[in-house]
Amino acid sequence: MNAQTQEILSTLRTELSRKNTLFLAPVDSFIERLVYFFVSDILKEESERSIVWLCLNSSRDKILSRFEDFGFDINYEGKLFFIDIDAPGKEHHDDTFYCSSVADYTKMASHISNIFQNHQNSVLIIDNMNVLSSDTMQVVENFVQFIEKKVAENDGSIVSMLSRNILPSETEVLITSFFDVVIDITNVGEIHAEIGMKDFDFRYSVEEGSIEFEPMQKKIKRERLKILIVDDEPDIPELLKLSLISEPYDFIVAHNGQDAIDLTLKELPDLILLDIMMPDMDGYEVVENLKKSKAASDIPVIMISAKTAIEDKVKGMELGIDDYISKPFDKREVKARIKMVMRRLGWVEEE
Numbered sequence: 001m002n003a004q005t006q007e008i009l010s011t012l013r014t015e016l017s018r019k020n021t022l023f024l025a026p027v028d029s030f031i032e033r034l035v036y037f038f039v040s041d042i043l044k045e046e047s048e049r050s051i052v053w054l055c056l057n058s059s060r061d062k063i064l065s066r067f068e069d070f071g072f073d074i075n076y077e078g079k080l081f082f083i084d085i086d087a088p089g090k091e092h093h094d095d096t097f098y099c100s101s102v103a104d105y106t107k108m109a110s111h112i113s114n115i116f117q118n119h120q121n122s123v124l125i126i127d128n129m130n131v132l133s134s135d136t137m138q139v140v141e142n143f144v145q146f147i148e149k150k151v152a153e154n155d156g157s158i159v160s161m162l163s164r165n166i167l168p169s170e171t172e173v174l175i176t177s178f179f180d181v182v183i184d185i186t187n188v189g190e191i192h193a194e195i196g197m198k199d200f201d202f203r204y205s206v207e208e209g210s211i212e213f214e215p216m217q218k219k220i221k222r223e224r225l226k227i228l229i230v231d232d233e234p235d236i237p238e239l240l241k242l243s244l245i246s247e248p249y250d251f252i253v254a255h256n257g258q259d260a261i262d263l264t265l266k267e268l269p270d271l272i273l274l275d276i277m278m279p280d281m282d283g284y285e286v287v288e289n290l291k292k293s294k295a296a297s298d299i300p301v302i303m304i305s306a307k308t309a310i311e312d313k314v315k316g317m318e319l320g321i322d323d324y325i326s327k328p329f330d331k332r333e334v335k336a337r338i339k340m341v342m343r344r345l346g347w348v349e350e351e
Contacts, residue, residue, distance in 0.1 A: 021160075
């Protein structure tokens with residue numbers, strides 16, 4: 001582990017020690033590996049802290065094998081506890097507490113409360129918030145609020161992960177609101193976090209099974225942003241411009257894929273709002289072409305489309321887009337997602 005990685009991990013451990021943290025990332029990123037890396041670092045460097053792992057997505061044995069798969073050698077005896085789903089014939093372990101299903105909220109909450117009373121200053125890992133989101137959100141909200149209270153009473157913190165753009169936008173926003181800090185991860189190996197008054201930007205890479213971090217310099221230092229809107233329906237660019245009229249943005253517009261590519265290479269906008277379904281070439285082809293250009297490959301892209309199937313979103317993420325907004329869109333969501341993407345790239349809006 002290099003010195004930069006050690007310093008960044010030490011900073012994260014210190015800054016997040018009393019905060020509830022969500023790792024938010026596209027489905028094709030290394031989100032799971034990063035969370036396991038963060039947990040293994042806590043187990044190694046902070047002997048007084050224990051980990052309580054709520055097994056929603058993977059069983060106890062699978063989690064332990066993942067540490068091995070990722071190359072993280074952990075000494076977990078007496079420091080790592082599991083809340084797992086029971087099943088007929090399943091082998092029981094002394095470090096594991098059992099529930100009947102991922103919807104057994106009463107038993108899960110009781111186990112979490114009891115463990116934290118006996119092991120204060122611990123970290124609760126909720127291994128996949130997407131699993132919880134399949135239930136009624138009011139039930140999930142009540143459960144999360146209860147465990148947040150119990151964890152806080154015992155000087156603990158919560159860490160979880162959520163795959164971006166898989167859930168309806170309102171559900172994603174609600175789940176994100178449960179957490180004090182969102183570690184925002186892109187599928188190009190960049191991480192952004194706002195913790196208190198501090199911004200943290202760094203890159204990560206995985207080489208020969210190990211993870212390395214390096215600080216990332218902020219990229220954008222101008223007062224106004226240039227945004228390219230691409231849509232073959234003339235009304236959509238006008239609606240977007242009207243929705244964002246109060247923001248420090250200047251707009252250029254393209255009505256087809258080829259014009260989008262030509263304007264991007266000529267104007268080099270700070271951000272592209274891109275429709276998928278267009279007559280000459282679709283949004284995916286536009287992104288593929290731009291990624292081949294050295295000048296345009298790093299320009300962030302937010303797709304805005306009526307195509308809402310998970311397959312469409314995943315396809316965009318695999319090509320390297322930065323976010324996805326479904327039509328019909330809400331102007332508040334458009335504003336929030338633009339700011340989230342641009343903050344990740346280092347742009348700070350002037351007061």
